[in-house]
Amino acid sequence: MIKKILFIVLIMNGLFLKAQGIDPLKTTDSIAQKQWVDAIIDSMTVEEKIGQLFMVAAYSNKDEKHEKFITNLIEKYHIGALIFFQDQPLKQAQLTNKYQSLSKYPLLIGIDGEWGLNMRLKSTFRYPWNMTLGAVSNNALITAFGVQVAKHCNSMGIHMNFAPVVDVNINPNNPIIGNRSFGENPENVAQKSIAFTKGLQSLNVLASAKHFPGHGDTDTDSHLALPFIEFTKERLDSVELYPFRKIINEGVAGIMVAHLSVPNLEPNKELPSSLSKSIVTDLLQNEMQFKGLVITDAMNMKASANFSSSQEINLAAILAGNDLLDVPLNIPETVERFKQALASGELTEERLNHSVLKILKTKYWAGLNNYKPIETEHLIEDLNTAEDELLHRKLVENSVTLLKNEEVIFPIQNLDKKKIAYVKLGDSKNDSFVNMLNNYAQVDVISETNLDELLVKLKPYNLIIVGFHKSNVNPWKDYKFRYVDLVWLQEIARENKVILDVFASPYSLLQIKTFQNIEGIVVSYQNSEVAQEVSAQMLFGALDIKGKLPLSIKNVFSEGHGLMSTSLNRLGYSIPEDVGMSSSKLKKIDSIASVVLKDEMAPGLQVLVARKGKVIYNKSFGYHTSEKKIRVQNSDIYDVASLTKILASLPLIMELEENKTLSLESTLGELLPKFKNSNKDTLTVKEVLSHYGRLHAWIPFYLRTLDSITKKPSEAYYSQVRSKNYALKVAENLYLRTDYKDSIINIIAKEEQREHEGYKYSDLSYYIFKDYMEKYYRKDLATLTESHFYKSLGANRTSYLPLKKFNKSEIIPTENDDYYRFQLVHGYVHDMGAAMQGGIGGHAGLFSNANDIAKIMQMYLQKGYYGGKRYFQPKTIDKFNHRYYAEDEVRKGVGFDKPQIKEIEKATCGCVSDSSFGHSGFTGTYTWADPESEIVYVFLSNRIFPTASNKDLIRYNIRTDIQQFIQDAIIEE
Structure with missing residues (x-):
C-alpha cells in the first residue's frame, strides 16, 4: 500500500511539475551548462550582451559588400546569431565557418526549414509541405522527418530551425499559411508539431514553433500588413492556442511570436502581438509556463515595422518579453537606443541578463560549447541521401x-x-x-x-x-x-x-x-x-x-x-533502399552496361530489377543499332527469343493442366493424332518440357526452302506478294507458302529421336504444343496469350507481330540477315522457325520490354496472383517449377530453366536459390525470379546485331555477372 501511495504521489508530482512548466533548454549536464554560461556572461560587456539579442539576416548569394556588412556587425556590434536565407549550401557553409571564426562568442545559426533546408537552399532535399503531412496518420513518420531535417542542419552548422508551423489553418483564404499548416484540426496540428519537434530536437537542433498566438485564421499577410484576429478568449484557447499548449508541455525549446492584432489578448489593437507584454510575457511565459527561448517573427515585416522606428520596435519587443530579435533592422541605432534605455532604467540589466542567459543556454544546448567548423567535402551528398528519398516516398505514400x-x-x-x-x-x-x-x-x-x-x-x-x-x-x-x-x-x-x-x-x-x-x-x-x-x-x-x-x-x-x-499486388516502383538493397551497389550495373556498349557486345540494352514487388532499377542504355541514331527507351520492345517459351506457351500449358485438359503425364500421342504411333507417341508433357524426351535441339527448316544454287529463298516456297497460298509473312516482302505450317509439324513427327536418354535443350516441343493449343482453342497463339494473360496483366507492350501494334521506331532491330531473308530483321521475329510460322512461334516470336516481362515474372513469383486476379493456383506454379529428373542431372523444371547442377553450366550466377527459375534467349535476353530473395531480374539486348556471330555477351557471362551484382546489392538485415 505504501509503495502504491508513493507511486501516486510521484505521478502527481510529475504532473504538477509539468503543469508548472519544464525548462527545455536545460541539458542533462546542467551543472557544466551553468558554469559555461556564467563564465561567459560574467566576462561580457554591456555592448556584447546587447549584441546577443540580434539574429541578423545573412545571405549566401550576395556580394562582398554584404559579407563586409555582416563582418562589421559581428566584430563591432557583437551580434549573437545569424539567420541564413538563399541560396547555395556550400557557400553558406563557407560563410558560416568564416563568420564563426570572427566571432568572440559562438554564433547561433538559424534557418527557415519548414519542409527541410530546401525552403531556403538550393541543391538540398525537399520534403512535403505541412498540409501534405497533415494527411499522414502515422506520426512516427513525422518524427523521422524531423530527424532527417536535424541531420541536414547538423551538416550545415545550423542550430535552430524556425519550424514547425503550429498555426491551425481555418481560413481557406489565408494568403501566407495555407499549405504550411498541418490542417484545421487543433489536435492533429498539435500531434504533428510535437512529432516533428521530437525528431528535430533529438539531434540538438532547436525547434521554434510558430506563429504564436496563431496565424491560421487570417486573410492578411503579416509581411505586408497587420492581420486582425478578433476571436473570443474561449475560441482562442480551443483552437489557436491549443497546439501551442500541447507542444510546450512536450518540451519545445523555442517559440516564435507573430505580428498580429489580437484584441482579446492585447487591448491596444494597433500593437502587434510581438510587442505585447500581455501576450509574450503574461500569456506565453506566465500563464502557459513556457521557459524556452522566445523569438520574434522577422522584425522587417510590415506588420511590425510600420508600428514605429526600427530601434523603438526592437526595444519594445525585448521589453514585451522576447529573448531574440529575428531580422532586426538598424543595428547601430538599436544598440544606442538600448544603452539609453539601460541608462534611464527603461531597460534593466536584470532584464537584459535574463534573455542573454537563455540565449547562452541555448547555445550550450545546441553544442556550441564544443564548436567545430563545418566539413564541406561531402556536403551536398550528405544533404541528399537515399534515406531522405525513402522517407519522402513513405510520407507521400501515407498522405x-x-x-x-x-x-x-x-x-x-x-x-x-x-x-x-x-x-x-x-x-x-x-x-x-x-x-x-x-x-x-x-x-x-x-x-x-x-x-x-x-x-x-x-x-x-x-x-x-x-x-x-x-x-x-x-x-x-x-x-x-x-x-x-x-x-x-x-x-x-x-x-x-x-x-x-x-x-x-x-x-x-x-x-x-x-x-x-x-x-x-x-x-x-x-x-x-x-x-x-x-x-x-x-x-x-x-x-x-x-x-x-x-x-x-x-x-x-x-x-x-x-x-x-x-x-x-501489382508491381510498384521505388528506390533500392525501400526493399533492403543498396543504390550504390546497383550502380555497378551501369558500369557493366558501359563495358557492353564500349566493347560492342550489343548496341543497346534494358535492365530491370524488382524486389519484394517493387521495381527499383529500370534503365535503358545505348542505341537501337551501332549507327547510334535512336536511343533505347524503357518503352522500346525487343525480340525476346526463347523467353517466349515461359512468357507465352508455358502459361497456356499451365492453364490447360490446371483445367485438367491435359496433365504432366499426358502423352503426345494422346494430345495430337499426328504423333499417335510415331516415335514420339509415348513422350509425356513432363518429359518434353523438361528437355528429357530425346528430342533433337532444333531442325533448320529454312534450309529446306532455299534454292540449292543461289542459297536464297526458293520461288517454289516463297513469293514477294501476299496471297491466299502465300500468307505466312517471314519478313518484309517475303511470304512463305501457307501449307508449310503443316509441313513443319510433319517433319517433327517423322524426325528420328536421339539415341541416348538424358538432357538436351530442344525447341521442338514448343512447335508441338503450339500446334496442339491452336487446334484446341481454334485461335492462334498471339490471340490466346493476349486475351488470356497480357491484357489483364497490363502487359500492353508485349505482343507477337509487333508491327501490327507498334511504330517501327519503338522496335529494336535484331540481325542483318545474310543467310535466309537477306535484309535487316526489324519488327519480324529473328528465329527462322518462328518466322516460317508467320511470326507466331511457341518457342520464339514474342516482343516485349523489361517492364512487361517483370509483370509476368512477378505473377509467377506471387504464386499465380497479380493485379487482383488469380491466374494460377500456387500448387500449379510449384508443379511446373520443379525438377523431375534432377537425379539424372537435368536442371530444368517443366518449361522453366533452373539453376545449374553441374559446375560447367552457367545458367545463373550460382548465387540464387534452388527454388529460383527463369530463361534465357538467343538474341541476348534473360529473365530470372527468386522466391527466396523475392528478386525479379530482366535483361534485354540485341547482342546479335549486326550478326549472330557476336557472342561476347555470352562468352563473358555478362547477364549472370549482373545477376551477381544484384545479389550483392542486398543489404544484410
Whole structure:
C-alpha cells in the first residue's frame, strides 16, 4: 500500500511539475551548462550582451559588400546569431565557418526549414509541405522527418530551425499559411508539431514553433500588413492556442511570436502581438509556463515595422518579453537606443541578463560549447541521401487520400475491359504521372482546345483519369482551378466515368459546385515527381492508400475523412533502399552496361530489377543499332527469343493442366493424332518440357526452302506478294507458302529421336504444343496469350507481330540477315522457325520490354496472383517449377530453366536459390525470379546485331555477372 501511495504521489508530482512548466533548454549536464554560461556572461560587456539579442539576416548569394556588412556587425556590434536565407549550401557553409571564426562568442545559426533546408537552399532535399503531412496518420513518420531535417542542419552548422508551423489553418483564404499548416484540426496540428519537434530536437537542433498566438485564421499577410484576429478568449484557447499548449508541455525549446492584432489578448489593437507584454510575457511565459527561448517573427515585416522606428520596435519587443530579435533592422541605432534605455532604467540589466542567459543556454544546448567548423567535402551528398528519398516516398505514400470511390472505380481493375484516357487540367507539369500510368496500362493522353471536340475524342474510352496539376515551386503558389477547368471537369464527368486526381491544395476542391458525377476523387496534395509517381501507382493498386483529409471540404468531405484501399499486388516502383538493397551497389550495373556498349557486345540494352514487388532499377542504355541514331527507351520492345517459351506457351500449358485438359503425364500421342504411333507417341508433357524426351535441339527448316544454287529463298516456297497460298509473312516482302505450317509439324513427327536418354535443350516441343493449343482453342497463339494473360496483366507492350501494334521506331532491330531473308530483321521475329510460322512461334516470336516481362515474372513469383486476379493456383506454379529428373542431372523444371547442377553450366550466377527459375534467349535476353530473395531480374539486348556471330555477351557471362551484382546489392538485415 505504501509503495502504491508513493507511486501516486510521484505521478502527481510529475504532473504538477509539468503543469508548472519544464525548462527545455536545460541539458542533462546542467551543472557544466551553468558554469559555461556564467563564465561567459560574467566576462561580457554591456555592448556584447546587447549584441546577443540580434539574429541578423545573412545571405549566401550576395556580394562582398554584404559579407563586409555582416563582418562589421559581428566584430563591432557583437551580434549573437545569424539567420541564413538563399541560396547555395556550400557557400553558406563557407560563410558560416568564416563568420564563426570572427566571432568572440559562438554564433547561433538559424534557418527557415519548414519542409527541410530546401525552403531556403538550393541543391538540398525537399520534403512535403505541412498540409501534405497533415494527411499522414502515422506520426512516427513525422518524427523521422524531423530527424532527417536535424541531420541536414547538423551538416550545415545550423542550430535552430524556425519550424514547425503550429498555426491551425481555418481560413481557406489565408494568403501566407495555407499549405504550411498541418490542417484545421487543433489536435492533429498539435500531434504533428510535437512529432516533428521530437525528431528535430533529438539531434540538438532547436525547434521554434510558430506563429504564436496563431496565424491560421487570417486573410492578411503579416509581411505586408497587420492581420486582425478578433476571436473570443474561449475560441482562442480551443483552437489557436491549443497546439501551442500541447507542444510546450512536450518540451519545445523555442517559440516564435507573430505580428498580429489580437484584441482579446492585447487591448491596444494597433500593437502587434510581438510587442505585447500581455501576450509574450503574461500569456506565453506566465500563464502557459513556457521557459524556452522566445523569438520574434522577422522584425522587417510590415506588420511590425510600420508600428514605429526600427530601434523603438526592437526595444519594445525585448521589453514585451522576447529573448531574440529575428531580422532586426538598424543595428547601430538599436544598440544606442538600448544603452539609453539601460541608462534611464527603461531597460534593466536584470532584464537584459535574463534573455542573454537563455540565449547562452541555448547555445550550450545546441553544442556550441564544443564548436567545430563545418566539413564541406561531402556536403551536398550528405544533404541528399537515399534515406531522405525513402522517407519522402513513405510520407507521400501515407498522405495521398481517397475521398470518393463510387462503383469501386479505385483502384483500377479488370484491365482487359478498360480503355483509359487521361485529360490534364491545370498549368503545371504532368510527365511523371503520365509515364507512371503507362507502366500499368495503355493510357492515352487526350487534349483539345475545344470542349466539344474533346468530348468526341473521349467517346471510345470507358474510364477517364483527370489530373489537376498546379505549381509545386512553393506553398504560396496559386492552387485554384480556372473557371474553364471547372466547366470542362463537369462536362467530362457528366458523360464519362471519371477519377479526378488533385495535385494541389485540397482547398481547390472548394471551387467544385458538385461532386455528384465524379466517381473517384483522389487528393495527392502536391505536384512533385514523387507525388505523381506514387499516386499513379495507387490508381492501379500497387500501393495501399491511407491518407486522411486534414481539412473539411464544404459539408461533403469532413476533416479526417479518407477511404481505405488495399493493394492489388501489382508491381510498384521505388528506390533500392525501400526493399533492403543498396543504390550504390546497383550502380555497378551501369558500369557493366558501359563495358557492353564500349566493347560492342550489343548496341543497346534494358535492365530491370524488382524486389519484394517493387521495381527499383529500370534503365535503358545505348542505341537501337551501332549507327547510334535512336536511343533505347524503357518503352522500346525487343525480340525476346526463347523467353517466349515461359512468357507465352508455358502459361497456356499451365492453364490447360490446371483445367485438367491435359496433365504432366499426358502423352503426345494422346494430345495430337499426328504423333499417335510415331516415335514420339509415348513422350509425356513432363518429359518434353523438361528437355528429357530425346528430342533433337532444333531442325533448320529454312534450309529446306532455299534454292540449292543461289542459297536464297526458293520461288517454289516463297513469293514477294501476299496471297491466299502465300500468307505466312517471314519478313518484309517475303511470304512463305501457307501449307508449310503443316509441313513443319510433319517433319517433327517423322524426325528420328536421339539415341541416348538424358538432357538436351530442344525447341521442338514448343512447335508441338503450339500446334496442339491452336487446334484446341481454334485461335492462334498471339490471340490466346493476349486475351488470356497480357491484357489483364497490363502487359500492353508485349505482343507477337509487333508491327501490327507498334511504330517501327519503338522496335529494336535484331540481325542483318545474310543467310535466309537477306535484309535487316526489324519488327519480324529473328528465329527462322518462328518466322516460317508467320511470326507466331511457341518457342520464339514474342516482343516485349523489361517492364512487361517483370509483370509476368512477378505473377509467377506471387504464386499465380497479380493485379487482383488469380491466374494460377500456387500448387500449379510449384508443379511446373520443379525438377523431375534432377537425379539424372537435368536442371530444368517443366518449361522453366533452373539453376545449374553441374559446375560447367552457367545458367545463373550460382548465387540464387534452388527454388529460383527463369530463361534465357538467343538474341541476348534473360529473365530470372527468386522466391527466396523475392528478386525479379530482366535483361534485354540485341547482342546479335549486326550478326549472330557476336557472342561476347555470352562468352563473358555478362547477364549472370549482373545477376551477381544484384545479389550483392542486398543489404544484410
